[in-house]
Amino acid sequence: MLKKEKSGGFDESSNNWARVCDSCHSATCTVYCRADSAYLCAGCDSRIHAASLMASRHERVWVCEACERAPAAFLCKADAASLCASCDADIHSANPLARRHHRVPIMPIPGTLYGPPAVHTISGGSMMIGGTTGEGTEDDGFLSLTQDADDTTIDEEDENEAASWLLLNPPVKNNNKNNINNNNNNQNNNYGMLFGGEVVDDYLDLAEYGGDSQFNDQYRVNHQQQHYSVPQKSYVEDSVVPVQNGQRKSLILYHQPQQQQSHHLNFQLGMEYDNSNTGYGYPASLSHSVSISSMDVSVVPESALSETSNSHPRPQKGTIDLFSGPPIQIPPQLTPMDREARVLRYREKKKNRKFEKTIRYASRKAYAETRPRIKGRFAKRTDVEAEVDQMFSTQLMTDSSYGIVPSF
DNA sequence: ATACGCGCAAAAACCACAAGAGTTT
DNA sequence: GAAAACTCTTGTGGTTTTTGCGCGT
Numbered sequence: 001m002l003k004k005e006k007s008g009g010f011d012e013s014s015n016n017w018a019r020v021c022d023s024c025h026s027a028t029c030t031v032y033c034r035a036d037s038a039y040l041c042a043g044c045d046s047r048i049h050a051a052s053l054m055a056s057r058h059e060r061v062w063v064c065e066a067c068e069r070a071p072a073a074f075l076c077k078a079d080a081a082s083l084c085a086s087c088d089a090d091i092h093s094a095n096p097l098a099r100r101h102h103r104v105p106i107m108p109i110p111g112t113l114y115g116p117p118a119v120h121t122i123s124g125g126s127m128m129i130g131g132t133t134g135e136g137t138e139d140d141g142f143l144s145l146t147q148d149a150d151d152t153t154i155d156e157e158d159e160n161e162a163a164s165w166l167l168l169n170p171p172v173k174n175n176n177k178n179n180i181n182n183n184n185n186n187q188n189n190n191y192g193m194l195f196g197g198e199v200v201d202d203y204l205d206l207a208e209y210g211g212d213s214q215f216n217d218q219y220r221v222n223h224q225q226q227h228y229s230v231p232q233k234s235y236v237e238d239s240v241v242p243v244q245n246g247q248r249k250s251l252i253l254y255h256q257p258q259q260q261q262s263h264h265l266n267f268q269l270g271m272e273y274d275n276s277n278t279g280y281g282y283p284a285s286l287s288h289s290v291s292i293s294s295m296d297v298s299v300v301p302e303s304a305l306s307e308t309s310n311s312h313p314r315p316q317k318g319t320i321d322l323f324s325g326p327p328i329q330i331p332p333q334l335t336p337m338d339r340e341a342r343v344l345r346y347r348e349k350k351k352n353r354k355f356e357k358t359i360r361y362a363s364r365k366a367y368a369e370t371r372p373r374i375k376g377r378f379a380k381r382t383d384v385e386a387e388v389d390q391m392f393s394t395q396l397m398t399d400s401s402y403g404i405v406p407s408f
Numbered sequence: 409a410t411a412c413g414c415g416c417a418a419a420a421a422c423c424a425c426a427a428g429a430g431t432t433t
Numbered sequence: 434g435a436a437a438a439c440t441c442t443t444g445t446g447g448t449t450t451t452t453g454c455g456c457g458t
Contacts, residue, residue, distance in 0.1 A: 367426060368445035376448025377423035
């Protein structure tokens with residue numbers, strides 16, 4: 001996928017590709033200061049931009065975590081990485097799976113990175129919380145919370161988080177047979193609705209669409225539980241949005257008045273549930289009593305998701321704002337250590353991606369292996385074959401009377 | 409430097425039907 | 434509320450086809 005990777009440029013053991021700080025010329029740069037047009041390491045950035053009020057106002061952005069040579073332009077939520085435009089294009093144009101990754105434009109780092117937390121409000125009511133002590137920081141760093149953040153801030157954080165989760169575009173459990181039995185049609189529907197005129201409210205989904213489902217970091221799950229502290233049961237059984245989610249309700253209704261909020265919720269949980277299996281087919285309602293904390297969300301290869309998840313081509317950069325309705329999830333402000341950890345985790349995750357096929361039903365597998373084929377394709381059973389099969393089944397039944405259980 | 413063809417590898421598509429899941433009675 | 438009957442959807446594997454990439458000319 002990445003030519004740079006193939007060339008070995010991202011060898012974890014070496015940092016030869018990383019740009020060095022324009023100030024000290026020794027450390028690896030971590031931020032790019034637009035005002036100074038300079039790449040700076042954490043230390044120099046702290047020193048320079050803490051020197052004066054004016055300097056502290058310089059807009060800076062993180063350096064791309066992939067190439068480490070250009071200012072990050074987008075935050076990929078699926079990869080949990082800040083990427084420059086070039087790397088973003090490379091990585092996310094590589095395949096349909098990558099194209100589905102949900103990216104948001106990188107916002108400039110406000111104030112000083114290492115000072116007290118600063119809360120910034122942007123249009124649409126989304127919050128950005130700058131600065132962190134590292135304590136209570138989100139593992140993946142999308143949301144940085146300090147321990148001493150007040151309840152209001154946390155609530156707003158929850159709201160953003162909830163919106164991010166809940167506004168996913170649910171793959172429509174379409175009862176229309178014509179659509180379901182035709183993958184191509186489904187794909188067309190999914191892609192086409194991006195700019196299709198008639199599906200007006202769907203575009204909102206696209207903004208927050210299922211890229212989050214690929215967050216198979218354990219952190220993500222833990223985070224959800226930790227923040228909401230709502231028993232899973234309450235989500236699942238009656239589809240009643242927890243009291244705590246009153247804000248969520250308003251958010252959902254804001255975007256999709258005709259959609260049931262429980263639908264979003266079930267979808268969300270369904271995604272997680274399916275992640276532990278194949279990622280295929282999202283349950284229309286989650287009747288399974290699944291405990292999120294017990295789910296191994298990292299088991300299923302991402303590739304499995306590629307088949308049914310809603311997908312959309314990456315919108316033009318200029319359209320991002322148009323199509324990403326509020327709330328926009330703002331990249332957090334991280335300490336250099338957090339950032340380094342993120343980079344390592346990002347690379348590790350890329351390295352460890354699994355694409356093995358997961359068998360959910362051994363019985364189906366066994367049956368498929370015994371079925372007649374024509375050029376590899378399943379073929380209709382002839383009457384004779386059916387008869388033989390019947391006899392075989394009968395034989396098995398007879399055998400079972402002797403205690404031999406057919407095992408699939 | 410660019411265009412083209414070739415070989416290889418990986419991914420996608422195709423098929424039928426039992427099993428599973430959901431809905432209705 | 435539980436059970437049965439019914440309908441609809443999903444998952445399964447071997448082969449072929451398609452797609453993408455690297456390489457040489």
